[in-house]
Amino acid sequence: MTQHYFLKTAAIFTFSSLAIAFGALIYFGYQDYTHPKHVYGRWIELGVPSYQTEILVLNSDGVFRNQRLIATKFDFDGKQVTIETGDGSSIYKIAGTHNSPRLKRIAPDYMTQSFIKEGYEGTVKSHSAGSTTSRRNALAEHFGNK
The missing domain is CATH 2.40.128 (Lipocalin)
Structure with a gap:
C-alpha cells in the first residue's frame, strides 16, 4: 500500500506541475503578444x-x-x-x-x-x-x- 500511495502521489504531483507550467507558459506568452x-x-x-x-x-x-x-x-x-x-x-x-x-x-x-x-x-x-x-x-x- 505504501508503494501504491507513493506512485499515485508522484503522478498527481507531476501532472499538477506540468499543468501549472503549461498555464504559466500560455499566460506569459499572451502577455508578450499583447504588449x-x-x-x-x-x-x-x-x-x-x-x-x-x-x-x-x-x-x-x-x-x-x-x-x-x-x-x-x-x-x-x-x-x-x-x-x-x-x-x-x-x-x-x-x-x-x-x-x-x-x-x-x-x-x-x-x-x-x-x-x-x-x-x-x-x-x-x-x-x-x-x-x-x-x-x-x-x-x-x-x-x-x-
Missing part, C-alpha cells in the same frame, strides 16, 4: 502628399500625432490599437506583414488612413507621395487586403 512594444514607433501615413502626411508616434509616453500629444495611453490587444481622445475613439488594425508592418484605421471610418512603420517605407510600391498614382495604389492595397 504595446510591438506597435511602438513612428508610423507614416501612406498615399497623401508630403505636406499633408500624418506621423503617428506610439510609445510608453502616449500617442503623438504630428509631434502633438493626443493621448497619454493607448490599448493594444494584439490585433488592434485603440486610442481614446477628446474627439472620441480611433481604432487601428494591425495589417501588412512582418517585413512591411502597417496600421489601418477602421474607426472612425469617415476617412480611410493607412500607415507604415518608419524604416519600411521602401516596401510600398510607388510611395512617392503627391502623385495621383500613389494615392490610387495605396487605396488599392488598402481595400485589396480586407
Whole structure:
C-alpha cells in the first residue's frame, strides 16, 4: 500500500506541475503578444502628399500625432490599437506583414488612413507621395487586403 500511495502521489504531483507550467507558459506568452512594444514607433501615413502626411508616434509616453500629444495611453490587444481622445475613439488594425508592418484605421471610418512603420517605407510600391498614382495604389492595397 505504501508503494501504491507513493506512485499515485508522484503522478498527481507531476501532472499538477506540468499543468501549472503549461498555464504559466500560455499566460506569459499572451502577455508578450499583447504588449504595446510591438506597435511602438513612428508610423507614416501612406498615399497623401508630403505636406499633408500624418506621423503617428506610439510609445510608453502616449500617442503623438504630428509631434502633438493626443493621448497619454493607448490599448493594444494584439490585433488592434485603440486610442481614446477628446474627439472620441480611433481604432487601428494591425495589417501588412512582418517585413512591411502597417496600421489601418477602421474607426472612425469617415476617412480611410493607412500607415507604415518608419524604416519600411521602401516596401510600398510607388510611395512617392503627391502623385495621383500613389494615392490610387495605396487605396488599392488598402481595400485589396480586407
